[in-house]
Amino acid sequence: MLETIGVTSINDLLVDIPQSLRLESLQLPLGLSEFETMAQVTALAGRNKVYPDRLTFRGGGVYRRFIPAAVMAVTSKPEFYTAYTPYQAEASQGTLQAIFEYQTLIAELTGMDVSNASLYDGATAVAEAAMMAHVHTGRDEVLVAGYLHPEYIQVLRAFGEGRGIKVRKGDQPNKKTAAVIFQQPDFLGLLVDAPGLARAAHDAGALAIACVDPISLAILAAPGEYGADIAVGEGQQLGLSPSLGGPHVGFIACKRDLVRKLPGRLVGTAHDAQGRRGFVLALAAREQHIRREKATSNICTNHSLCALAAAVYLTYMGPYGLRQVAEVSFKRAHNLAERLAALPGWELAFPERQFVNEFPVRVPKSSPVVKKLARKGILGGLDVSRWFRELKGVLTFTCTEVNDARALDELVAALQS
Amino acid sequence: MTEPLSFELSRPAVDPPRLPEADVAGPSPADLLPREMLRSRPPGLPRLSEPEIMRHYSRLASLNYSISENFYPLGSCTMKYNPVLNELAAALPGFAGLHPYQDEETIQGALELMWRLEHALCAVVGVDRVTLQPAAGAHGEWTALRMIAAFHHSRDEKRTEVLVPDSAHGTNPASAALSGFRVVEVRSGADGRISLADLESKLSPQTAALMLTNPNTLGLFEREILDIAEMVHATGALLYYDGANLNAFMGICRPGDMGFDAVHMNLHKTFTTPHGGGGPGAGPVGVKSDLVPFLPTPTVERSNGHLTLDHKRPQSIGRVRSFYGNFGMLVRAYTYILAMGGDGLSQASQDAVLSANYLRKLVEGDLDMPHEGPCMHEFVASAHHLSSEHGVRALDVAKALLDRQFYAPTVYFPLVVSEAIMVEPTETESKATLDSFAGAIKEIVAQAKTDPQGLHAEPKSTPVGRLDEVAAARKINAYLTGQSEDPILRWRAPSETA
Numbered sequence: 001m002l003e004t005i006g007v008t009s010i011n012d013l014l015v016d017i018p019q020s021l022r023l024e025s026l027q028l029p030l031g032l033s034e035f036e037t038m039a040q041v042t043a044l045a046g047r048n049k050v051y052p053d054r055l056t057f058r059g060g061g062v063y064r065r066f067i068p069a070a071v072m073a074v075t076s077k078p079e080f081y082t083a084y085t086p087y088q089a090e091a092s093q094g095t096l097q098a099i100f101e102y103q104t105l106i107a108e109l110t111g112m113d114v115s116n117a118s119l120y121d122g123a124t125a126v127a128e129a130a131m132m133a134h135v136h137t138g139r140d141e142v143l144v145a146g147y148l149h150p151e152y153i154q155v156l157r158a159f160g161e162g163r164g165i166k167v168r169k170g171d172q173p174n175k176k177t178a179a180v181i182f183q184q185p186d187f188l189g190l191l192v193d194a195p196g197l198a199r200a201a202h203d204a205g206a207l208a209i210a211c212v213d214p215i216s217l218a219i220l221a222a223p224g225e226y227g228a229d230i231a232v233g234e235g236q237q238l239g240l241s242p243s244l245g246g247p248h249v250g251f252i253a254c255k256r257d258l259v260r261k262l263p264g265r266l267v268g269t270a271h272d273a274q275g276r277r278g279f280v281l282a283l284a285a286r287e288q289h290i291r292r293e294k295a296t297s298n299i300c301t302n303h304s305l306c307a308l309a310a311a312v313y314l315t316y317m318g319p320y321g322l323r324q325v326a327e328v329s330f331k332r333a334h335n336l337a338e339r340l341a342a343l344p345g346w347e348l349a350f351p352e353r354q355f356v357n358e359f360p361v362r363v364p365k366s367s368p369v370v371k372k373l374a375r376k377g378i379l380g381g382l383d384v385s386r387w388f389r390e391l392k393g394v395l396t397f398t399c400t401e402v403n404d405a406r407a408l409d410e411l412v413a414a415l416q417s
Numbered sequence: 418m419t420e421p422l423s424f425e426l427s428r429p430a431v432d433p434p435r436l437p438e439a440d441v442a443g444p445s446p447a448d449l450l451p452r453e454m455l456r457s458r459p460p461g462l463p464r465l466s467e468p469e470i471m472r473h474y475s476r477l478a479s480l481n482y483s484i485s486e487n488f489y490p491l492g493s494c495t496m497k498y499n500p501v502l503n504e505l506a507a508a509l510p511g512f513a514g515l516h517p518y519q520d521e522e523t524i525q526g527a528l529e530l531m532w533r534l535e536h537a538l539c540a541v542v543g544v545d546r547v548t549l550q551p552a553a554g555a556h557g558e559w560t561a562l563r564m565i566a567a568f569h570h571s572r573d574e575k576r577t578e579v580l581v582p583d584s585a586h587g588t589n590p591a592s593a594a595l596s597g598f599r600v601v602e603v604r605s606g607a608d609g610r611i612s613l614a615d616l617e618s619k620l621s622p623q624t625a626a627l628m629l630t631n632p633n634t635l636g637l638f639e640r641e642i643l644d645i646a647e648m649v650h651a652t653g654a655l656l657y658y659d660g661a662n663l664n665a666f667m668g669i670c671r672p673g674d675m676g677f678d679a680v681h682m683n684l685h686k687t688f689t690t691p692h693g694g695g696g697p698g699a700g701p702v703g704v705k706s707d708l709v710p711f712l713p714t715p716t717v718e719r720s721n722g723h724l725t726l727d728h729k730r731p732q733s734i735g736r737v738r739s740f741y742g743n744f745g746m747l748v749r750a751y752t753y754i755l756a757m758g759g760d761g762l763s764q765a766s767q768d769a770v771l772s773a774n775y776l777r778k779l780v781e782g783d784l785d786m787p788h789e790g791p792c793m794h795e796f797v798a799s800a801h802h803l804s805s806e807h808g809v810r811a812l813d814v815a816k817a818l819l820d821r822q823f824y825a826p827t828v829y830f831p832l833v834v835s836e837a838i839m840v841e842p843t844e845t846e847s848k849a850t851l852d853s854f855a856g857a858i859k860e861i862v863a864q865a866k867t868d869p870q871g872l873h874a875e876p877k878s879t880p881v882g883r884l885d886e887v888a889a890a891r892k893i894n895a896y897l898t899g900q901s902e903d904p905i906l907r908w909r910a911p912s913e914t915a
Contacts, residue, residue, distance in 0.1 A: 029758055
């Protein structure tokens, strides 16, 4: 190859690099065989404690759910996971159609007109939605009502700073408010008055942004039903493992009049000369590779493979499977809440509020409770006072279809011991 | 060959999958929640059996080109082989099964992996610390620019402009704008490199940073990088490195030594985590000591072999993503680095440069080469003459390659070259593959001279022919109704299509 090029060594190809910059070698260990590599990586994995699904009662934005085998079987197909962003549509119809199906599934689930091809996570989805509202209304303040996930608020603040968007807490929008953002159910698991918040936003000329739990939408009113303008959320529960928090997938869906302001990729249909239907990246004129500094967002890709997992998951479940998952979780969580509230000194933190499958309880001393459960191999409640000082002594517990009846008994027994 | 949508395959007779029953006493949603809180009708999800689902997605998979089956010389994207070992590593229950809110004591192995990865990346690019939080390259760019803004702010300096070369990736100006900066373009000279005269005239006390990739998007090393760094630093601005082209020089040189203050890396390019059809990726950012106080939270700290997450960093730009970044991708990248070692990474870059120069040589008689070689890991050719003399454009060449079982190079980028065809072969392709690709280019160029119309009609072997993307981009009004030939962005059940 060197001979064809007409040089004698690879160094002859590197002549443009100033000699003073050239390295002798990298300060890294030498390479390993596959066997040795895997042994080292496995040893690191072995230094972590993995709690069984059924004994995990901690949520806070990432949940243990049953993942159908079909999900992994599809996402581990190399034709999907080793493909690139579908720039050449004719050679990427598999990815494009799968994303188109994902968009439709998310739109159906949220009751919105259109979804994009996905974003990085729930937190950045909230931030991107706030940006849409800022651009749409020309206003530069967003209002966070109630307990939005604290990390989503932090990301929203970091995004907002660069874009001149102020983040304020409260539920009284005014003429400066671009959007009211609320989470349904909220970070503690409690249901909020979503229709009321959406109305208040609209009365002030602001947009309503609903951050929703996708599984709960099998039983709860969809954002589209109560008039939200943008629905966002974290899609981890749709077939993705916890994996220390990522990679997961953010979803964002909106009403049709906002579609031009949606960030990121969007797949639409098109036809070839023979009239066959195909799929392409649509409305690319919004995007950074065309609009550069005038783009709606700098996002260049999406989380395609995670969106594919979500699509397989939702297709596997169908409307009634998803409802079963949501109802089983609801019933178990309410069973558990009643039993935890009956423990000496324990009470529901907000007894007047409704919840779905995650709920806050007030306990005499939170730290010993969590430690005690850990000793029994149970990942217990989440101490939310680390983010919200007013919630001292409050733990949230979550229950899904993977926490079987015996697991609930084991949890309660561990707390009674 | 096309595949119906899952919605079109749906049959109402399909039973839902068998799922756990509650097995405990408890209320149903309808027992407790007021009717207006409940969903009025089930979501319109399709109903398919598992065998139908598996066949549907297997057929969709077969419609894709991918690294596992095809040469993918997509310039600027570093489509190299994704080792299968990475996938096994990320799927280990000791990683995939971790909840982000477990106690630090129970995730020491995961934190150790992040710490080691951070320091390996520091060694490769020559910086002091790295944040692993950003989920993608563009996210990393934005994170770095927020740190640069915070740096100037901490020194009570108001710097409002970011300089971006005209050959830069589109994400550069977009990220700068979203970080609150005004974008000022710097022109390239005739040799394809940044014009120092133009840079000089654009630098001012307003300049916060210059964003640069080196080698640049033309695959050319900015020979005067040390002078550029000096000019930028002399005005008090910082130098930002776009890591898209890092695959060109691992073990050969380092952006940190060139004078870059902040460097983003794409783990999905250089460090072989799969592209996944467009993500998830990971875009860590490395910084020199001046910028360390501004790193996003949390950082991973190590003391006496004990690892902790540091959330209390008073000057930090804050949190850029939930939890700890795309951890599963970090596992894959670490596995790759471990297997390759310092020696393997250096070899990879040298081979990438060799492949690019070899392929460039093979096709230089067929396509225009607007710039002098040698190139680094990629080169930009042009179909300028093919277009003006035979009406065969870069897009036609791209589509014709699809018919020859190659994915197409990046076309029409960078913007500074007309009819650009940007080719990045990577180190994981054999000489035989490069030879056959060059043969395909030769064949297409020959056909352009005798039968240009035939090329306009390609691709013919793909599941669909050329799609009318212009219509998909423009006609928007009917985009949801599905009533007309206009593009639609989601499927709607026929009964809803009123």
